[in-house]
Amino acid sequence: MKLFDGGRAPNPRRVRVFLAEKGIEVPMVRVDMGAMEHRKEDVSSRNPLQRLPVLELDDGTILTESIAICRYFEEFHTEPALFGRGAVGKALVEMWQRRIELNLFLPVGFAFRHIHPAMREWEVPQVPEWGEANKPKVLAFLALLDRELGGREFAAGDSYSIADITGLIAIDFMKPARIVVPEELSNVWRWYRALAARPSAGA
Amino acid sequence: MKLFDGGRAPNPRRVRVFLAEKGIEVPMVRVDMGAMEHRKEDVSSRNPLQRLPVLELDDGTILTESIAICRYFEEFHTEPALFGRGAVGKALVEMWQRRIELNLFLPVGFAFRHIHPAMREWEVPQVPEWGEANKPKVLAFLALLDRELGGREFAAGDSYSIADITGLIAIDFMKPARIVVPEELSNVWRWYRALAARPSAGA
The missing domain is CATH 3.40.30.10 (Glutaredoxin)
Incomplete structure (x- = not known):
């Protein structure tokens, strides 16, 4: 392999x-x-x-x-389970992995690829207006996520999962996309800092 | 429920x-x-x-x-298995479900939402240039899919799966998006016609 x-x-x-x-x-x-x-x-x-x-x-x-x-x-390698446990647990991980991917990771990627000059060869045609249109989508989803994370430790519940991994890479991807997590979203910040502090984040 | x-x-x-x-x-x-x-x-x-x-x-x-x-x-309801069987089978269904979703269903959706006048309230702001930019992406992926479907019956192998369901709804969504599957993509047509002929397609 x-x-x-x-x-x-x-x-x-x-x-x-x-x-x-x-x-x-x-x-x-x-x-x-x-x-x-x-x-x-x-x-x-x-x-x-x-x-x-x-x-x-x-x-x-x-x-x-x-x-x-x-x-x-x-x-x-079933342990630790990163796609959830049981029918409801697996569905909730799938739901949050998709919510974060479709409403955060993809829009951050569009903002990056359609605006950043280094992406001109990668994204043809670049449509800067579309890149800009994604920035408020990112911020709206982060606000929703902040409310959700007020009630639990991780994206899909009390256990770390693939949904958190997608969250980590999405938020780190905001840096080259030049979007900042608003300071007042304290639950998102607490969650992101915890994810970024895990040894796996350096991989 | x-x-x-x-x-x-x-x-x-x-x-x-x-x-x-x-x-x-x-x-x-x-x-x-x-x-x-x-x-x-x-x-x-x-x-x-x-x-x-x-x-x-x-x-x-x-x-x-x-x-x-x-x-x-x-x-x-494990039968019929629509997310694949075994580690490789499940991974191949996930791979094709994602490939079809990200490279066909989403671009068709962008072409529809960013161009169709009826979507003005739904997609704010509409960016017609982005809608148009998705049409060649749709056609390029359909050409790739046509080559793949030359060698097997369904999207992810010899069994019908969730990847085919995503394909069916994506191709039907091309109608309001005003994109047509090119006639020469005979494997895509054969596949789509078989999916659309199943009783489930009327659901």
Whole structure:
């Protein structure tokens, strides 16, 4: 098995944080996304979407999409459970993973990719108006999340989960997107600081 | 248990098709999205994001996000398995469900919401340039999907899955978005026609 990793980009990091929480080590192939290596043969032949990460299993099966790769590992390394426990627990993790991905991570990504000059080759065409339109969406969702986090420790309940990992990478992604978590959202700040203080956050 | 359903909108339909494939009947509360009823108290108090569907369990637990609701039912009604079987099977379904959602369903939605005059109140601000930018993304992904479907019956392998349901609702959503599947993509057409011919498609 080998994991084609993309360094600082958020989706590759999402898998690395997940693996660190599980204590799993996987042989890595480092791909330099800054040098556009993910558009070359090594990655393109494995993932026609030319995105990272990519997991190649020993029988040649290719898995892409960070959440799909995480789910694969969850099947073998069940503890700690990062996709929830029981029917309701699993559904709540799925719900919050999706809420955070669709209402925070994606809008932050649009703000970054459609406005930042370094993204001109990556996002064609850049539509700065669309990038700007996402900033209030990010802030509105953070306000909602702050109210939710007033009543519990983690995004989907009392246990750390993949929903928190998506939250961590989304909030760190706000830095290059030049959006700041408002100071008054103290529950989001408490939650983010706790996630960022875990050893896995350095992965 | 009751399911707050949103009629013709794609996400409510995704859950209804899933339930029909499983043969599950759930009491429904019809919400008229055309009359903006999803922004009123009944839905807002249950889902602050004001989106449908919403599942309320007998103990008052609220589940939102169509895929999370489907995953909840999958736990109790395991057959037919619509989220895959085994670690690799489950990961491949997750991968294709996400690929189709992120590269087909979402771009079709952006093309619809940012261009269609009826969406002016729903998507603020509408950015028509962004809507247009999504049309070639949709076509590029359909071409990739056509190559993939040359080698197998369904999106994630030899069995029908939630990835196919997302494909069905995405392609049907292309009609109001005014994007047409190119005639030469014969594998996509064969696949779509088979999905649309299943009794569940009428749900």
